[in-house]
Amino acid sequence: MTAAAPAPRTPRRRGRPSRTQTETGPATRDRILEAAREEFSERGYEKTSVRGIAKTAGVDSALVHHYFGTKEQVFEAAIEVAFAPALDAPAALEEGPLDGVGERLTRFILGIWENPATRTPLLAIVRSAVNNETAAAVFRRLVAAQLLRRIAGALDVPDGELRAELAAAQLVGIAMLRYVIKVEPLASADPEQIVRRVAPVVQAHLTGH
Template sequence: MTSAEQPPPPAARKKTGRRPGGADTRRTVLEAARAEFAARGYEKASMRAIGRAAGVDAALLHHYFGTKDRLFLAALEVPIDPRVVVGQVLAGDRATVGERVAAFVLGLWEQPEVRERMLALLRTAATNEQVAQLMRGFMVSELVGPAAAELGIPQAELRLELMMSQIVGLAMARYVIGVEPLASAAPADLAPLLARTVQGYLAG
């Protein structure tokens, strides 16, 4: 065999197979997830399709993120896990659920880093229908649906969405528009007032 006919050395051969794990792989997966969620919506997007687009096995996605909802949270940089929220605020006496919701919401929004990310997401959803559609699908599937089932009250989905509108309105007025005296009010002063409204929505 002449030198021209000899096969290339192993180092020169092109590598094949799935992409290994690592920081670059995680970034690629998140980019593929954003594209897949945008193209198909939260409900129809699948871990398998995201894995194919990223060039990795679906098992690697489960290793990194666990479930589709957690992958969505990471892809859109949502700083809260709705299922954790449901578990925290709906556990315990329903006569004080409004207090727990108010304490959780104000505690969350008063964290500057979390607030910045939440406001960025709200602003994007308000001006980008694609992001708004994704958030609608996700919130209905992962927050409103489970919470409504847990509450077991008439018009549970409507009540929960009214509660969410109250929270979003509070965030916009207090942190974006800066309406006074709301903008400078202490969380301790706001909590009981917000709690009463939320209690009215969720008490049934």
């Protein structure tokens, strides 16, 4: 008796992961994000590839595209998770009177940078943004939409967005010199000393008095 011919396999669309690949669920997505943060941190935006992220995560590159799309979209998803602690800054502003927002914001942002667990992914974001315009555009979009506008809304003062941006420029500049470029004596200064000196300047930016 002649054996029945095997049923023809349904062709799969190019670039789309197989059913078994997509059935791995949220754990696989999280693994890809973790791999992306690791790759962007070690290599920067320019030298990181979707293929490299996939290899680190132990998945096919088509699965990375399936979950996130382009490399730019992977980067945005990865930094949004890494940037999440900073997004609580507006809430910190609302925890006390308006005349103390400068100290509260300075202490909050400095605390994020002082913590190694949150500092490492932030360093990766800043380095990528400084060296690549695409990464910088993603970072600007995230900072403007999810941080500065919310800070401005929490302040409820005239020119709130400009005030928030000036305060952010002050704090980002300090972070760059202290944690990225590591200029002394700022790099090894006591955090409380920095808060005492910087908070009044941030207060002036935010409230004008």
